[in-house]
Amino acid sequence: MNTAMSRYDPATIESKWQQEWDAAEVFQATSDPKRPKYYVLEMFPYPSGNLHMGHVRNYAMGDVVARYKAACGFNVLHPMGWDAFGLPAENAAMERKIHPGAWTYDNIANMKSQFRSLGLSLDWSREFATCDPEYYGQQQALFLDFLEKGLVYRKAAVVNWDPVDMTVLANEQVEDGRGWRSGALVERRELTQWFFRISDFSDDLLTALDGLENWPDKVRTMQANWIGRSRGLRFGFDLTTPSHGIDKVDVFTTRPDTLMGASFVGLSPDHPLTKALEAENPDLAAFCAECRSVGTSEEALEKAEKRGMDTGLRVRHPLKPDWELPVWVANFILMDYGTGAVFACPAHDQRDLDFARKYDLPVTETFESLSDPQPVTDKALIPPKSEKVRWINHFAGLDIATGDAAIEATIALAEKDGWGTGVTQFRLRDWGLSRQRYWGCPIPVVHCDACGVVPEKKENLPVRLPDDVSFDKPGNPLDRHDAWRNVPCPSCGAPAKRETDTMDTFVDSSWYFARFTSPGAATPTDRSEADYWMNVDQYIGGVEHAILHLLYSRFFSRAMAICGHLPDTAAEPFNALFTQGMVTHEIYQTRDGQGRPVYHLPAEVTDGKLENGDSVEVIPSAKMSKSKKNVVDPVGIVDRFGADTARWFMLSDSPPERDVEWTDAGAEAAHKHLARVWRMANELSESLPKAGESGAEAAPKAVSDAALARITARAIRDVTDGIDGFAFNTSVAKLYAFTAAIAKSKAPDTDRAAALSVLAQLMAPMTPHLAEDVWAKLGGTGLLANQPWPKADQALLVDQTVTLPIQVNGKRRSQLSVAKDMPKDEIEKLVLADPAVQKALAGGTPKKLIVVPGRIVNVVV
RNA sequence: GCCCGAGUGGCGGAAUGGUAGACGCAGGGGAUUCAAAAUCCCCCGCCGCAAGGCGUGCCGGUUCGAGUCCGGCCUCGGGUACCA
Numbered sequence: 001m002n003t004a005m006s007r008y009d010p011a012t013i014e015s016k017w018q019q020e021w022d023a024a025e026v027f028q029a030t031s032d033p034k035r036p037k038y039y040v041l042e043m044f045p046y047p048s049g050n051l052h053m054g055h056v057r058n059y060a061m062g063d064v065v066a067r068y069k070a071a072c073g074f075n076v077l078h079p080m081g082w083d084a085f086g087l088p089a090e091n092a093a094m095e096r097k098i099h100p101g102a103w104t105y106d107n108i109a110n111m112k113s114q115f116r117s118l119g120l121s122l123d124w125s126r127e128f129a130t131c132d133p134e135y136y137g138q139q140q141a142l143f144l145d146f147l148e149k150g151l152v153y154r155k156a157a158v159v160n161w162d163p164v165d166m167t168v169l170a171n172e173q174v175e176d177g178r179g180w181r182s183g184a185l186v187e188r189r190e191l192t193q194w195f196f197r198i199s200d201f202s203d204d205l206l207t208a209l210d211g212l213e214n215w216p217d218k219v220r221t222m223q224a225n226w227i228g229r230s231r232g233l234r235f236g237f238d239l240t241t242p243s244h245g246i247d248k249v250d251v252f253t254t255r256p257d258t259l260m261g262a263s264f265v266g267l268s269p270d271h272p273l274t275k276a277l278e279a280e281n282p283d284l285a286a287f288c289a290e291c292r293s294v295g296t297s298e299e300a301l302e303k304a305e306k307r308g309m310d311t312g313l314r315v316r317h318p319l320k321p322d323w324e325l326p327v328w329v330a331n332f333i334l335m336d337y338g339t340g341a342v343f344a345c346p347a348h349d350q351r352d353l354d355f356a357r358k359y360d361l362p363v364t365e366t367f368e369s370l371s372d373p374q375p376v377t378d379k380a381l382i383p384p385k386s387e388k389v390r391w392i393n394h395f396a397g398l399d400i401a402t403g404d405a406a407i408e409a410t411i412a413l414a415e416k417d418g419w420g421t422g423v424t425q426f427r428l429r430d431w432g433l434s435r436q437r438y439w440g441c442p443i444p445v446v447h448c449d450a451c452g453v454v455p456e457k458k459e460n461l462p463v464r465l466p467d468d469v470s471f472d473k474p475g476n477p478l479d480r481h482d483a484w485r486n487v488p489c490p491s492c493g494a495p496a497k498r499e500t501d502t503m504d505t506f507v508d509s510s511w512y513f514a515r516f517t518s519p520g521a522a523t524p525t526d527r528s529e530a531d532y533w534m535n536v537d538q539y540i541g542g543v544e545h546a547i548l549h550l551l552y553s554r555f556f557s558r559a560m561a562i563c564g565h566l567p568d569t570a571a572e573p574f575n576a577l578f579t580q581g582m583v584t585h586e587i588y589q590t591r592d593g594q595g596r597p598v599y600h601l602p603a604e605v606t607d608g609k610l611e612n613g614d615s616v617e618v619i620p621s622a623k624m625s626k627s628k629k630n631v632v633d634p635v636g637i638v639d640r641f642g643a644d645t646a647r648w649f650m651l652s653d654s655p656p657e658r659d660v661e662w663t664d665a666g667a668e669a670a671h672k673h674l675a676r677v678w679r680m681a682n683e684l685s686e687s688l689p690k691a692g693e694s695g696a697e698a699a700p701k702a703v704s705d706a707a708l709a710r711i712t713a714r715a716i717r718d719v720t721d722g723i724d725g726f727a728f729n730t731s732v733a734k735l736y737a738f739t740a741a742i743a744k745s746k747a748p749d750t751d752r753a754a755a756l757s758v759l760a761q762l763m764a765p766m767t768p769h770l771a772e773d774v775w776a777k778l779g780g781t782g783l784l785a786n787q788p789w790p791k792a793d794q795a796l797l798v799d800q801t802v803t804l805p806i807q808v809n810g811k812r813r814s815q816l817s818v819a820k821d822m823p824k825d826e827i828e829k830l831v832l833a834d835p836a837v838q839k840a841l842a843g844g845t846p847k848k849l850i851v852v853p854g855r856i857v858n859v860v861v
Numbered sequence: 862g863c864c865c866g867a868g869u870g871g872c873g874g875a876a877u878g879g880u881a882g883a884c885g886c887a888g889g890g891g892a893u894u895c896a897a898a899a900u901c902c903c904c905c906g907c908c909g910c911a912a913g914g915c916g917u918g919c920c921g922g923u924u925c926g927a928g929u930c931c932g933g934c935c936u937c938g939g940g941u942a943c944c945a
Contacts, residue, residue, distance in 0.1 A: 046945050086945065159943075170943040218865055222940075225864050298941050302862040332862085336942090351862080428942090435943065505945070544939055546865075551942095581867095582938085653873045653885065657866095659938080661873065665886055673885085676900090730875070733884035740884095743901095805880035810926045812880045850925050856879040860925050 008678035010642020014769040018119050026785045027121045029077040031532040038074035039533050040066045041513055043541030043549075044081045047107040047129070048088065051114040051634045053583040053662055054542070057650040060766070061580055061728065062540050063120045064651065067765040068723050069537075070121070071789035077533050079516040080115070080122045082108050082129035085136075085440045085505045087170060093439075093471040100439040101467070104131055114635055118643045119769050121785070126519045130508035135515065136441035137462025138524040139507060143444060144455050145563040151197050154453070157432050158270070160295050161189035165474045168436045174295040188270075188292040193434035194443060194501070198555045202227055202426040205554055214576035216657075219546045226547050228427025230254045233411050235420030237265050237315035237343065240324060244276035249315060249327065252338035252425055256414065257406035258345040260395060261366040263356050264326045265315050266308065266342050270335035277311055277329075284309055284329065291331040298334070306355050307331050318419045319395055330355065336429055350380040367391045370400070431552060433504045438469060438477045440502030448489035448496035457490050463498070476500055509549055510556035513539075513573060514566055525565045534570040543579035543657075550577070578726050581659040583650070588616040602632055602664075632662050644767035645671040651766050652732040674770050677739055677759065681774040684753045688779060703754045705747030711738065712755050713796035719762045720789070728766070735763060753778050761790050806831055807858040808840040816857070824851050831857050 021027065031037070042062035045055055066078040082104075089100035096103075108129060115122070128135050146152045160169040164182035168189075173180045198205075206227045209220045233256035236248040249265055267274045269291040278285040287309045294300045308330035317323035325343070332351060333342055346356035347365040356363050357378065365376055367389040374381075383389055385403035396409040414420030434443065442463045444456035456463055466484040469477035478484065478500040489496035511524070517533040518526035541549075557573040560566040566573075588600040590610070600616060609615050637646045649670035654660035703709040715738035722731030742755045757778045764771035764784050775784040799820055804827070806814040814836035818827060828849055831837055840861050848860035 043945095048945095083945070088944085168943075171941095172944045174943095222865050226941085228864095296943085299862080302941085304862090306862095431942080437943090504943070506942095509945080542939090542945095543866080544945080547940060548942065549945085655874080658874090659867085663873080663886075666873070669886060679900090727875095729873090730884085733875075736884055803880085807880080807926070810879095810924095815880070848925055850879095852879060855877095856926085858879080858925050 006679075006682055008675040008770075010644060010674075010769065013773045014117070014119060014643055017769045017772045018116065020772070020783060021119075021121075021785060024783060024786075026783065027076075027078065027123050028125055029075065029079075029123045029533075031529055032075050033532060035075040036073070037077065037533055038069040038538075039077045039517075039536045040069065040538045041079065041516070041536045041540070043539070043545060044083050044509070044512060045111070046086060046088070047082045047084055047104055047111055049107040049110060051111055051118075053632055053634055053646075053650065056118065056634050056646055057583055057656075057660065058540060058542070058580055059115075059118065059120055060647040060650045061578070061656055061726075062538075063647070063768075064723060064728060064765040065538050065540070066121045067768060067785070068789065070785070071761075071764070071787060073788065076121075077516070078120075078122055079126040079519075080120075080124065081127050081512060081516065081519075082111075082131075083505065083509050083512070084108065084129040084131040085502075085508055087437070087439075089439045090437060090471065097471075099467070099469075101131065101465075104129070104439075114638075117635075117638050118647065121768070126516050128512075128515065128519050130441075130505075130512065131439070133462040133464050134520075135512075136508070138515065138521075139441050139503070139511070140444040140456070140461050140463055141458055142511065142524050142560065142563070142565070143503070144458060144461075145565070146196070146559055147445075147455055149559070149562055151200075151559050151562070152194055152433075153197065154192055154194055155430075156190050157193045157195075158188040158190050158296055159193075159436070161187045163187055167474045167476075171295065171297040174297070174300070177294045177300070185293050186295050188296060191434070191436075193432050195430040195432050196555065196559075198431045198552070199426060199428050201555055201558055202229065202428045204558070205428070205551065206426075208554075208572060212572065212574075212577070215574075216543075216577065216579055219543070219550065219577060219579060222546050223551055226428065226551065230425050230427070231407070231411075232256065232423060232425055233407075233414055233420045234339070234423045235318060235414060237318065237325070239327075240314040240316060243273065243313055246273050246276065249273065249341050250339045251341045251343050252423070253343060254425075255345065255348065255403075255407065256410040256420070257394075257403060258348050258366045259317075259319060259343070259410065260393065261345040261347045261364045262317060262325055262343045263346050263352065263361045263363065264328050264344050266328050266330040266333050266344055267311070268333040268335040268340040269329055269331060271329075271333075271340045273341075274311075274329050277313075281311075284311065288329065291329075301334065302332065304331060306351060306358070308355060308359060310359075326361075328359075337427060338425060346380065347376045348380055348382055350382065353378070353380040365392060366394070367406075431504075431506075431555070433507055434501040435504055436476045436479075436500075437502055438465065438471075440505060441508065442478075443499045443501050443503060445499045446487055446490055446496045447499060448492065448494060450494055451489055451491045451496075454489055454491045454496070460490070465502075478502075506548060506552050507556075510552045511560060513553070514557070514560060514570070523565070524560070527565075527567075530565070530570070531567050534566060534573065536574045538576045538578065539574040540578045540580060542582070546579065550574070578656070580656050581654065584659050584661050590614055590616055637667060641667060641671040642674075642769070644674055644770045648674060648732070648767050651728040653729055655729050656726055673736065673739070674767060676743075677756075677763070677774060678770060680739075680743060681756055681760070681777045684749055684756060685777040685779075687749045688753055701754065703747075703751050703758070705745070705751040708742070708745045708747045708751050708755050709793070710796045711741045711745075712758050713792040713794075715741075715762065716758065716790050716792035717797055720792070723765065731762075732766070735759065735766075738762070758790050760784060761787060802854050804854075805856050806834055806837060807856065808837065809860060810858060813837070813840065820854065824853065827851050827853075827857065831859065 040062055042058050066076050070076045084104050089104050092103045093100045160174050162169050162179035162182055162184055164184035165179060169179055174186050177185055179186055206224060206229055209224055212220060232252055232254040234252045236250045238248050269288040278288055294304050308328045311327045311329060313327040314324045315327055344352035346353040346363045363376055370390055388400055388402050390400050391398045396413045398406055411422035444463045446454045448454050466481055485497050487498055513536050514525050518529035553573055557566055558571045561568050561571050588605045590598050592598050604610060605616055634646055649667050703712050715734055718734040719731045738759055742752055745752055757780055760771040760774040772784045801817055802820050804816045805812050806816055814834050816830055837859055846859045846861055850858040
């Protein structure tokens with residue numbers, strides 16, 4: 001026997017079958033109205049330079065679905081591209097003096113070759129990068145269409161400004177209120193920026209969530225909370241003395257029923273009245289400057305210590321004009337929500353209560369608990385709005401009522417008496433898309449002194465990014481690129497200037513799925529292709545995208561449908577969503593001379609020690625990240641074990657929606673198993689008739705051995721159920737068991753070969769190269785990638801007898817093997833005769849006897 | 862801070878409200894081998910000699926029966942609108 005031929009050698013078989021698939025163009029998708037389509041998409045990657053294990057897991061899952069659906073007869077679209085604009089390229093440009101485009105395309109080339117080694121069933125003919133002018137040009141066309149439909153507008157908004165680097169910072173570039181490079185305290189600066197009118201769609205985006213039945217509930221809940229519809233009252237507090245031409249402070253509240261518990265009126269540091277007061281009050285100005293120095297992120301604002309300052313102004317209570325309330329500026333009031341001003345009711349709001357205690361402001365209860373009437377001390381009384389409470393001196397005459405009823409009564413009263421209006425408010429804000437950066441899609445407008453903001457003409461698209469830029473100075477290189485900026489006005493022809501802001505990269509990823517249906521089209525989409533392929537039938541990606549990316553994409557699909565680029569049926573673009581967990585790894589750490597942590601790559605650590613013998617501290621698993629050096633490079637794993645092993649391991653053990661820990665031992669076990677399957681096929685192939693010999697055409701078709709046939713039928717059912725239910729880990733477990741059963745079976749080799757062929761088919765979505773090799777060795781005809789999915793023989797799935805566990809008082813004491821359809825009374829007789837039951841009864845009769853047919857028996861004594 | 866998840870043996874995990882721990886790893890024992898690697902077989906939640914008891918992050922509840930449902934916590938993770 002030739003030893004080279006008797007060992008599982010993934011390097012050889014993987015490249016062999018990849019070439020076969022390419023040559024046969026198995027994965028190229030062509031629209032065909034006569035066939036049912038299936039569009040499977042994994043969130044496309046950012047081209048950071050290298051694939052990581054999270055990618056392998058994500059794309060292995062998508063590949064399982066794609067290959068499985070193809071085997072089930074669908075015309076499958078499974079494309080791939082690159083989310084290629086973004087900050088890291090500009091950082092690389094600054095740090096390494098390399099053009100962001102060159103850096104990005106190098107990374108893409110590198111990652112693509114890594115992708116190809118994984119043997120994914122991708123249609124590479126549809127590949128594009130969002131930084132390709134052909135792509136972003138169409139994105140600019142979409143922007144102009146949105147502009148025409150009134151879906152985009154400009155308004156002032158605040159950004160993080162680094163006064164030393166003279167540049168706008170992303171939230172992640174702000175650390176403890178300071179710029180990450182300069183260390184300077186950040187300031188909030190107001191700029192005029194472009195916004196998508198996503199908030200016009202708030203109601204629709206919220207109610208349509210109900211129809212997304214194949215989305216995880218958690219994602220729908222998160223989106224619903226994010227959109228945040230709330231019913232409340234908008235009304236004004238009159239100032240006792242008008243200030244700076246302002247005589248009234250408008251507030252929005254979801255708890256107007258607690259108005260009699262009002263303690264003070266609070267203003268955002270960014271409220272117009274605050275700003276007016278600041279000009280003449282240096283203390284207030286200093287306080288507001290401090291409030292603004294924490295940056296713009298909601299997290300930083302909310303986590304900051306709750307602080308405030310009395311403005312000295314007073315307002316009248318709308319229900320009792322002789323009741324005056326102080327007006328405070330407080331750092332926890334957001335200008336972006338409601339009116340940027342609130343009234344505080346400390347008795348029924350924890351944050352207000354903490355604030356009131358700190359500044360010694362009054363705390364007045366407006367209702368008390370029915371079950372436990374206690375005065376509020378340091379814990380606000382906040383029962384569910386559906387719970388009945390006792391009202392104290394309620395202005396609408398309520399006594400015992402729920403919060404919900406009191407809110408509606410208050411709104412009705414306010415509207416009747418004309419001092420307030422019931423409104424439905426959404427938390428969702430319009431989507432600011434302007435970015436003061438180079439490496440993004442240019443916003444295709446021109447600023448003309450005479451004509452104002454003028455859209456670029458569509459025939460002039462794409463507005464290309466200039467290549468000759470430098471990153472040696474802070475700020476956006478487009479701002480100082482006069483040759484690029486200075487253009488004639490598209491409308492009047494006079495000298496004008498291009499917009500130098502580029503688009504948020506979330507725009508790029510909000511429609512790429514639509515572009516994949518016709519990546520070369522001269523318009524954003526080709527409607528016949530989009531009509532055929534949309535929607536995405538299965539979308540797969542990280543749960544970290546649960547809100548922003550998915551919500552923006554839902555908005556974009558609606559907007560594209562309005563502009564005619566997508567059918568109305570694609571307003572919800574993703575029929576089913578699956579969110580997979582992260583890949584984690586232990587972290588290995590030592591300390592340097594100053595006690596600072598030093599991290600080490602897993603590859604540098606053997607048995608808890610470095611090469612020089614130093615032992616490392618093992619920190620529990622965390623998401624793989626470069627800075628913690630707990631990354632496992634897929635390239636190394638593919639070189640060592642093959643792509644099939646990497647894929648198999650990433651699909652085994654952990655449920656796909658949960659995090660998975662990478663361990664070397666697990667990878668080795670996966671490899672061992674694949675080698676075992678290959679070996680079995682190799683051995684069996686030698687005992688089968690060789691091609692050309694008599695009987696060779698009688699390649700294995702069906703398993704005739706009764707026991708093995710039953711096992712095979714069950715394996716088909718169980719593995720299929722696992723794939724259908726996105727429980728790939730249980731499919732893998734069943735495949736392990738099926739393999740062991742074939743190995744143990746005493747059935748004739750032809751039967752075992754037939755069973756092994758089925759195993760290959762079932763493994764094909766996960767380990768496609770190995771499966772092809774086994775299939776071919778066992779005499780399978782054609783490419784396995786083109787074979788239909790095996791069908792389980794239903795007759796073999798039915799059990800004739802069933803084992804019933806017998807519980808006494810809920811604890812298992814015995815069991816009983818009975819015919820599947822034995823009547824209840826017969827089972828009861830057998831149960832009562834059981835020695836363990838007899839013993840428990842001790843001569844008495846059971847209080848209760850529960851028989852759940854086919855499942856369990858419980859005797860209550 | 863707020864929103865959303867997750868927590869089961871030494872480890873990853875399985876389990877329509879119905880025998881907790883499938884399958885895999887690690888560990889132990891054995892077979893094969895001159896020896897090893899590789900491979901194959903068996904055992905394997907904890908305490909206990911045993912009978913038996915205890916066990917799904919913690920406390921309580923519903924139920925004949927709870928890992929699963931409900932209430933209250935704890936810890937870890939994701940998001941928090943300019944990271945993608």
